[in-house]
Every structure is written in C-alpha cells, then in structure tokens.
Amino acid sequence: MDGRASRTARPGRLRLYRCGLRRGPFPGAARAWGARRSRASGARRSVGGHVFRCLPRFDARSVGPQRRVLPRPHACPQDPYGAPDRPRRVAPARRRTGPARPRGARGDGARRRERPMSAPVALPSPELEVVLRATLGDVIGPAARLDAWTATLVTRHGRRRVVHFELDAFLPGRSDPQRLDWVGKFYDGDVEARRVAGLLEGLARCDGSRHGAFVVPTLLGYDAPRYLVLMTYETGEELTPALARSGAVVLEAIGRALAALHAVSPPAALPGVTTPAVVLERLRARVAAMCERVPEAGGVLRRAFTRLEREPPVDPRAPVLLHGDFGPAQLLWRGDRVVIFDFDRATLGDPALDLGTILTQFRRSTLRKPGRLGDFATLRATLIDAYARHAGREPGLADRVRWYERTTLLGKIHSLLFDTTRHPEPAALERRRTEAVRLLEEIAAAVGSSSG
CATH class of the missing domain: 3.90.1200.10 (Aminoglycoside phosphotransferase (APH), C-terminal lobe)
Known part of the structure; x- marks a missing residue:
C-alpha cells in the first residue's frame, strides 16, 4: 500500500484498492439492491389478536486450495445473500485509471431500489489484500496477478459478516484484467469455520454435485488467522x-x-x-x-x-x-x-x-x-x-x-x-x-x- 494511515470508510461508501495504490472512497459501492419481499397486510381477530400489545469422512483441517480456474461461477456474479437476478455475460474488466464505478451483481440495465449496507468492511485492507492475493495464486496459479479489488458487506442480519469481493486480475493468457467475484464469510472461531469449509469441499466431490442434482459454492480457500472462508459467488434466481x-x-x-x-x-x-x-x-x-x-x-x-x-x-x-x-x-x-x-x-x-x-x-x-x-x-x-x-x-x-x-x-x-x-x-x-x-x-x- 502507499504507507498512508488507513481511514475508516463512511457508511454507504467503499474503498477501491489497487495493489500498491490507495484510492479515495467512492459513493454508492457499498449499497446492495433490495429484493422486493412479500408483505403481510391486514389483520384478523383471533386467538392471536392481542399480539400487537405485548460427504465422505474427511478431516476439515486438510482442506487445501483448488488449483483450477472456475469459469462458470465467476462469469455470472450473483449475491446469494441478497436479491438474485438473471445470469448475464460479463465483459473483461477494464483497468481502472480513475474512481471506479460501483458494479453490483445485477443484470445490465436492471432498475431496482438500492438499499444501503449496514456498515463498511472493517478489516484493514492490507490484510485482506494479502489473503486475496494468496488465494488467487492458489486457485489459478502463480502467474495470476491481482490488479484491483473492492469489498462490499452484504450481510444485513445474522451473526457473521459476509463480504462480496470483486477482483480485477490478470490471468495467464489474457492481456486484459478479468473480473472475478468471490464471497468471504467470517466465522467466530476456527472449529466452526473449518467445519463449513470441509463440508463444502466434501459436497463438491459428492455424487449429487457431480451429477447435477444440486449446486453448492466452491471452496476457494480458508484464512485461519481471521476465520475467513472464501468461496465462489453463485448465481441464480x-x-x-x-x-x-x-x-x-x-x-x-x-x-x-x-x-x-x-x-x-x-x-x-x-x-x-x-x-x-x-x-x-x-x-x-x-x-x-x-x-x-x-x-x-x-x-x-x-x-x-x-x-x-x-x-x-x-x-x-x-x-x-x-x-x-x-x-x-x-x-x-x-x-x-x-x-x-x-x-x-x-x-x-x-x-x-x-x-x-x-x-x-x-x-x-x-x-x-x-x-x-x-x-x-x-x-x-x-x-x-x-x-x-x-x-x-x-x-x-x-x-x-x-x-x-x-x-x-x-x-x-x-x-x-x-x-x-x-x-x-x-x-x-x-x-x-x-x-x-x-x-x-x-x-x-x-x-x-x-x-x-
């Protein structure tokens, strides 16, 4: 990084990090598109009318990186913890020479109501960058190079933070940086995080996943010091x-x-x-x-x-x-x-x-x-x-x-x-x-x- 003291991002804003550079905050990137949920309306008089008043056996510690490119999950980014949308074709990401425009997980041209996130990501960016760079090398290979990345907190409820990472990376054989979308989930302890990581690894190898009965996020890596499980950013309706x-x-x-x-x-x-x-x-x-x-x-x-x-x-x-x-x-x-x-x-x-x-x-x-x-x-x-x-x-x-x-x-x-x-x-x-x-x-x- 550029050595300057890290400033806390204001709510509703998110920092764009380029490896070796520090960019200022840009508005709107820490917002998520809100799903239109069903709303209960009307009330009845009843017994509740006074409510208003009152895998195969494996050791999770042996989870290792998957050394292969995962094109399909990356090609159609989608927030499984927010509102889903139609898969779309993603063009190669352009090198950023100025403040980046927010890129959500929605289809192009979709008009949806935005909802601000509850808080910015608080983990220091140098630590996150080290984790992302190492995972990128493990998944794709040492020739892959991280160019820029953003992190958006997508958790609005629940005990655990879930973060959507958007990476611009130079991949072997490609001249332009490519867009990769990952999900990171922070757990409260090592045992719980390893259990989930090990389960995801086992499900990826099971017959149901291999024969197409269901799809699960693919485990990308596990950062033990921060209890951070990284996985693919899945798509769907x-x-x-x-x-x-x-x-x-x-x-x-x-x-x-x-x-x-x-x-x-x-x-x-x-x-x-x-x-x-x-x-x-x-x-x-x-x-x-x-x-x-x-x-x-x-x-x-x-x-x-x-x-x-x-x-x-x-x-x-x-x-x-x-x-x-x-x-x-x-x-x-x-x-x-x-x-x-x-x-x-x-x-x-x-x-x-x-x-x-x-x-x-x-x-x-x-x-x-x-x-x-x-x-x-x-x-x-x-x-x-x-x-x-x-x-x-x-x-x-x-x-x-x-x-x-x-x-x-x-x-x-x-x-x-x-x-x-x-x-x-x-x-x-x-x-x-x-x-x-x-x-x-x-x-x-x-x-x-x-x-x-």
Whole structure:
C-alpha cells in the first residue's frame, strides 16, 4: 500500500484498492439492491389478536486450495445473500485509471431500489489484500496477478459478516484484467469455520454435485488467522418467484436436490444428532416466553407443545446429513437446478426436518400472498412425493414432516414476536405482528382439529 494511515470508510461508501495504490472512497459501492419481499397486510381477530400489545469422512483441517480456474461461477456474479437476478455475460474488466464505478451483481440495465449496507468492511485492507492475493495464486496459479479489488458487506442480519469481493486480475493468457467475484464469510472461531469449509469441499466431490442434482459454492480457500472462508459467488434466481412460475418443475428439483444431499456420507466434524428431543428442548423456553408475552394464546400454545411431546416422530433410518436451515432464503434457482448455500447449521438427523423447514416457509408465503404458490396442500404433497421418488419411499414420512412443520412454525412465531433487530421500523414490526397472528391461528386450527 502507499504507507498512508488507513481511514475508516463512511457508511454507504467503499474503498477501491489497487495493489500498491490507495484510492479515495467512492459513493454508492457499498449499497446492495433490495429484493422486493412479500408483505403481510391486514389483520384478523383471533386467538392471536392481542399480539400487537405485548460427504465422505474427511478431516476439515486438510482442506487445501483448488488449483483450477472456475469459469462458470465467476462469469455470472450473483449475491446469494441478497436479491438474485438473471445470469448475464460479463465483459473483461477494464483497468481502472480513475474512481471506479460501483458494479453490483445485477443484470445490465436492471432498475431496482438500492438499499444501503449496514456498515463498511472493517478489516484493514492490507490484510485482506494479502489473503486475496494468496488465494488467487492458489486457485489459478502463480502467474495470476491481482490488479484491483473492492469489498462490499452484504450481510444485513445474522451473526457473521459476509463480504462480496470483486477482483480485477490478470490471468495467464489474457492481456486484459478479468473480473472475478468471490464471497468471504467470517466465522467466530476456527472449529466452526473449518467445519463449513470441509463440508463444502466434501459436497463438491459428492455424487449429487457431480451429477447435477444440486449446486453448492466452491471452496476457494480458508484464512485461519481471521476465520475467513472464501468461496465462489453463485448465481441464480430467487426461489419463490421461480416456484410461482414453474411450480411442479421447481418442486421436483428441490426434492431431487434434498434427496441427493441426504445421501451424502456425513463428515465426522459435524456436531451431534438433532433428535426430536433436542428440537423440543430448544422450543420449550420459546413457548414459555410466548405464553408470557401473549397470555391470551397461552392455552393454545401449551396444548400444541404438549401434543408435540406426546407424539414425537421415530425415524426408521440412521441419521443423515441435514442442511439444518433449508429454506428459500438459502436457495437459488438456476436453469433446472437448485443452488444451496449457507451450511452453517448443518447437522445430523431425520430428513423430515429439512422438508418440514422449507414447507413451513412455503406455508408462510401462501399466507402472505394467497394464490401465489397455489394450493398449499397440493404443493406439500408434490414436494414430499418428489423427495420420496428420489430418496426411496418409506412409511410415515409425511407424518414426520408434519411434526417438524409444527415445531418450525412455533419457532417462527417466536422469532416474529421477539426479534426486533432485523426490521426495526414501526411498519415492519407491525407486519411481523400481523403475520404472528395468522400463524397463531394456524396453530389454533391444528390444535382444535386434533382435539375434535
């Protein structure tokens, strides 16, 4: 670098770094295009009406760099942690001779509402540059040369920082700098970071990935001192709009992808098994907190939890590898395949847990926008049938999925009632309370039908 003291970038701005030079901040580069999310509207009077008031076995330590160019992920940059868009052809990046223009992950000419990022990247740029330069050499070869780069914080929620790196690099055999797009995720510790890095490496070698059942980010490298996992910047369309447009095709692909993921030999580094008892123990305190926050719904919540305790599912198979948070927010749609990312909650357990998680999210979508995804009962039966055809039919799968749907639904209600940090705006909080009301009505209807 030029030896001058590093200045902190102001929010909404991002520094462009050229190797050996220091550029000033330029506006707008630290902004991300905002996805137009579904909005719950209206309210009902019900039991929740008072809510407003209150892999093959491997050692992750042996993860090494992949010494090959990865053209496809780099060719169509996309932010898997923000709003997806159509893949596009990317022209060779031009050498920057002046302040760089912000380059987002959206298609050319797209008109979307921008949303400022929460904070600039705080890691000192010389350290980041050393990491990026070393990873570039490991992935492509020693002849590759980093020319310039930018780093944009794309995390708006969650504990971990996720950064989009845009690199201009001279690659062997090319006279002009080429655009490379990477994602970096900072973890809280070495064990967790190595576990995720090792899982990504194992998934890249598994049959499901090699045969095209699903796509996962490709591991590029791991920087141990900073617990930084670098991976490819994947492309795709948001899953829910694709499902609304081509329901049966998308559900078939989801069933196939999930069956292939569950067939992967679980790595030894994963934590313990997520059994029904573990799920209930995590849920117990949340149900108690909801009963205190919304006493009018306490009876329904307690009966629902008691029913879950009385009817725990029994998985006839040995525990399998689970994504652990398998929902539309962790998926993209690319052509005829599903892109899966964010394996931070990967665990072992019943495959019905992953199915119940994503079906609960689909149920929420149908409640927020009735008719968008069609009849939920039909959607549910189609997805379970698609999964069973690819994974093998087994008795009791639909009943086990229903049990995990109910536990996930209770957890979502708790999140809507108590998590005020994701969307602290008054209008957003009111929408979350309205959705909690609707979900409580779903719980009340299920408890009422069972008791009747």
